[in-house]
Amino acid sequence: LNDDEADVALTTYPMLQVVTTGNPMWEKFFFPKFTRDAVRERLGISEGVKVVLCPGGKDAAINILHFTRAVEEFPCAHSKTVVILSLHGGDKTDPLVYTTLKDYAPLGVIVKIIPSKEMSGSDILAGVDLVCASASTFEIEAVCQRIPVASYISSIARRRLRKTTGNDVWELTEQGVSFNVEDYGTCNPA
Secondary structure, three states: OOHHHHHHHHHHOOOOOOOOOOOHHHHHHHOOOOOHHHHHHHHOOOOOOEEEEEEOOOOHHHHHHHHHHHHHHOOOOOOOEEEEEEEOOOOOOOHHHHHHHHHOOOOOEEEEEEEOOOOOHHHHHHHOOEEEEOOOHHHHHHHHOOOOEEEOOOHHHHHHHHHHHOOOOOHHHHOOOOEEHHHHOOOOOO
16 A cells, blocks of 8 residues: 555565555545535534544444543534444444443533444545544545544554554554544544
8 A cells, every 4th residue: 555565565575566556445535425515414413513423343342432432532512512423334233232322422412323224434424524433444534535533542442453454553643644532632623
């Protein structure tokens, strides 16, 4: 994908001719299917309401930590905030498990749980002000649409990241593309 990955490939295969190309699949990330207004209308969210999108993964334990952090971290005292928990199609967890977050959200925060079969996170993206994700390709899609991204990598998510990538540092936060939630501060989905 990039020069760093090319360097790693050359370390393993020094005679290899490497060309960095990016990911051609990411080109579609720049072209959302719906407009901001269309998404908000479909979800019943008026303009002026701050919307935080939390795309889930397949793992319930990581989702619960991630979703809880977003619901607690991003409410805005000066305006109503909607936090959308976008459930991954591969998450086999009963969506009712996540309803506690709806029932006990902070004052002024509305939590909407949207399974992927109802509306995908990619389709929701154009209508939001901030994405809070946990080491997800979805963060790249948000950045392509110039939507700010906060990355929340819990300790358990960091171990998952290490297992899947060999590195426990999320590349997008390291590059400064996304904000680490710990560095982001509260209530800033501008």
